[in-house]
Amino acid sequence: MAAISPSVEGPILIVGGGIMGLASAWELSRLGKLVSLYERDSVGSGASGVPYAALWPSAATKRGIGHEKHRESLWKFADYVNRLSDAAEMPIEFGRVGRIELFTSPDRRRAAEKEAEVACREWPRFADERTQWIASADEIRQWEPSLEPTELGGLICNATAYVKTSELVAALKAVNLRHGVSVNEECLVNDLWIDEGRARGIISHRPIPGAAVLVTAGAWTSELCPELKEATPVIPVKGQTILLRPRQPLFRRLIKKRRIYLIPTASGEVLVGSTSEPEAGFDLEPTESARQQLFESACEFVPGLHDAEIVSQWVGHRPQTSTRSPHLTAVDSVPGLYVAAGHFKIGIAMAPVIGHQITELILSPKS
Ligand SMILES: Cc1cc2nc3c(=O)[nH]c(=O)nc-3n(C[C@H](O)[C@H](O)[C@H](O)COP(=O)(O)OP(=O)(O)OC[C@H]3O[C@@H](n4cnc5c(N)ncnc54)[C@H](O)[C@@H]3O)c2cc1C
Numbered sequence: 001m002a003a004i005s006p007s008v009e010g011p012i013l014i015v016g017g018g019i020m021g022l023a024s025a026w027e028l029s030r031l032g033k034l035v036s037l038y039e040r041d042s043v044g045s046g047a048s049g050v051p052y053a054a055l056w057p058s059a060a061t062k063r064g065i066g067h068e069k070h071r072e073s074l075w076k077f078a079d080y081v082n083r084l085s086d087a088a089e090m091p092i093e094f095g096r097v098g099r100i101e102l103f104t105s106p107d108r109r110r111a112a113e114k115e116a117e118v119a120c121r122e123w124p125r126f127a128d129e130r131t132q133w134i135a136s137a138d139e140i141r142q143w144e145p146s147l148e149p150t151e152l153g154g155l156i157c158n159a160t161a162y163v164k165t166s167e168l169v170a171a172l173k174a175v176n177l178r179h180g181v182s183v184n185e186e187c188l189v190n191d192l193w194i195d196e197g198r199a200r201g202i203i204s205h206r207p208i209p210g211a212a213v214l215v216t217a218g219a220w221t222s223e224l225c226p227e228l229k230e231a232t233p234v235i236p237v238k239g240q241t242i243l244l245r246p247r248q249p250l251f252r253r254l255i256k257k258r259r260i261y262l263i264p265t266a267s268g269e270v271l272v273g274s275t276s277e278p279e280a281g282f283d284l285e286p287t288e289s290a291r292q293q294l295f296e297s298a299c300e301f302v303p304g305l306h307d308a309e310i311v312s313q314w315v316g317h318r319p320q321t322s323t324r325s326p327h328l329t330a331v332d333s334v335p336g337l338y339v340a341a342g343h344f345k346i347g348i349a350m351a352p353v354i355g356h357q358i359t360e361l362i363l364s365p366k367s
Pocket of ligand 1: 015016017018019020021038039040041042043044045046047048049050052053054055187188189190216217218219220221224237238239240241273274275315316317318319340341342343344345346347348349350
């Protein structure tokens with residue numbers, strides 16, 4: 001495995017100013033490393049610009065290192081936000097609002113019963129004596145009278161939270177600047193500088209030398225150079241969300257049914273997410289059909305939203321790998337080159353652990 005010595009002189013260069021790049025830069029700079037970050041647009045202009053992110057754990061019955069890291073990150077999220085907000089002296093909206101998932105089939109209900117049993121046994125408790133449980137349609141109507149539950153009831157998950165992503169990104173940028181990270185926006189990286197098989201730096205109009213290069217270019221990671229296309233392929237999956245402003249607050253918990261979810265935010269606005277359009281490639285156009293599909297789904301769950309104003313529509317590209325597991329790796333064929341990309345639908349949720357994973361990878365490599 002490729003490795004650099006922690007004592008190597010020179011900056012660590014990061015390509016991409018999304019959540020992966022910014023969170024990695026914070027951790028590396030906290031350890032005293034020189035870091036320069038290059039973002040072709042402004043930080044958070046890629047997938048990490050999603051207005052609000054849902055932070056929900058995957059089913060407790062799912063095992064494996066990826067699920068465990070994801071859950072570890074979610075349990076750390078509140079502390080991470082507090083630490084970051086203090087360090088940056090900026091507010092970050094975060095709410096552990098809980099989630100109601102409305103069942104649409106008896107099979108899903110049966111699976112959720114098992115999930116709730118495991119979650120209650122293994123997960124930390126949040127706000128209530130139970131972490132997860134199954135509620136009847138009547139119970140759901142009592143808690144959230146504006147909701148249209150299915151007769152099968154739903155899964156209640158107290159561990160679910162959300163974060164306002166723009167505030168998370170702004171705080172990360174601020175704290176990086178305070179730690180001396182050179183944050184270069186509107187600075188396109190044209191290529192990697194690879195010489196004699198080793199990463200020497202990046203090319204951004206001119207060669208910029210570095211001790212190591214970390215590529216966190218999201219869905220664009222494999223576009224950067226042929227070496228990455230081969231070693232760490234990532235493809236874009238276009239997704240759209242809309243933001244609604246109802247006349248008054250209608251519900252308090254995050255609501256999910258099938259693939260659509262509604263996040264109630266502190267300002268009273270509701271994020272409705274999201275479409276999944278792998279066939280669209282890097283297309284950036286918001287579409288009328290997505291706008292309608294999301295709005296109609298939201299009104300199906302919560303009929304009182306029918307006269308809500310659609311405040312905005314957002315488009316982003318989730319970085320997806322063929323295995324659905326992210327690339328978090330040293331590129332064996334190019335010593336000095338590292339990649340953290342492909343976190344697909346859960347990249348924001350991984351912010352609290354990614355910095356540590358990156359420092360382990362670059363500064364304490366296992367041989
Ligand atoms: C519709 C939608 C909803 C989502 N909802 C959630 C959610 O609820 N919860 C959750 O956890 N996650 C969610 N995600 C996923 C999450 O947004 C991503 O996993 C995460 O933002 C990926 O972060 P990143 O830093 O890898 O990529 P990005 O945020 O895309 O950052 C990559 C950056 O690299 C820059 N870049 C690319 N090429 C170059 C270059 N050559 N030179 C310089 N800069 C370059 C780009 O401009 C970009 O800013 C959602 C995504 C979408 C699209």
